[in-house]
Amino acid sequence: MGSKGLRRLSADDVGVRRTRQRAAILGALGGCVDFVSARELHALLTSSGATIGLTTVYRALHDLECAELVDVVRDDPGGRYYRQRPAAGHRHYLICRCCGLSRPVDAEVVERWAERIATDSGFTDVEHTLELSGICADCLPAASNGEPPCRRPVPGS
């Protein structure tokens, strides 16, 4: 397995190849505004004509995750959802539990807090995960009627 991640996905890099499949995955990810699961991405790709295996999608997403080129959130049962990282640096999101709408939030405060915890605690190599979820304005009417999720069963608390 290509456990080195696909750094820049350029043919110049040693040990990482640019393939039709990876290009397709990157392309599809770029076209998604919100978070998608590996299966959703695979369905998207195959339904648009691409020939690609589910395994390959999982692998590519995993590599992208290691390379920190995508952001990941988890839903309640533990499923992973991926989104292209909008800019440099570590981003956090506020996600609608109903429709999956995702919006990056500024978490500078939390970053600094986490750094302080790290130095104060005696722990090294401290990492953090942070997820915010709620009901967006569009979904509020439906959600308050106890209706099921509008589009996708995305992240939970």
Added chain:
Amino acid sequence: MGSKGLRRLSADDVGVRRTRQRAAILGALGGCVDFVSARELHALLTSSGATIGLTTVYRALHDLECAELVDVVRDDPGGRYYRQRPAAGHRHYLICRCCGLSRPVDAEVVERWAERIATDSGFTDVEHTLELSGICADCLPAASNGEPPCRRPVPGS
């Protein structure tokens, strides 16, 4: 399924019974300092002589989670780990990726930040999850040698 949660686990509550198994689960949870998985808890209970089904452990932990009497963290593949909530209110933890040592951290800053996001965003019913992980001082020597986890394969980034 007991979808009402086991509120106070007192016989006064209508519809919730105190059983040998639940008492054992609560007892075992109380005896654990750090996070345990459902399976670990089940193993702990059966190996100490109790007769209890894995299903029952899952159900009880789920109920406790709903009742907010336990805190939950997830490891990388999505498994859940439970710990008795140390006091009232929402707690966050710093957990050693190597040995599983868990230490509650004061996250007032984050709580307030999350509330502000909630009001600013137009989202309602905003919830947050936050996890910190690192390598504790005791594990640092072993971890830096690339050795495998000391005791348990607990949470990751």
Added chain:
DNA sequence: CACTAAATGAACATGGTTTCCATGTCCATC
């Protein structure tokens, strides 16, 4: 003591993710 809803637990189902492994593809070299 009898009765009933709640709880139990073994077997089975589920579903997302990972591993296996045979095959395919790319690239440098001969």
Added chain:
DNA sequence: GATGGACATGGAAACCATGTTCATTTAGTG
């Protein structure tokens, strides 16, 4: 143009935590 090794692919099967079913047991009540 052929060769070989490293990297990549993908279908099938394994994995594993969790959910579901349902016959049986049990707690607590009347």
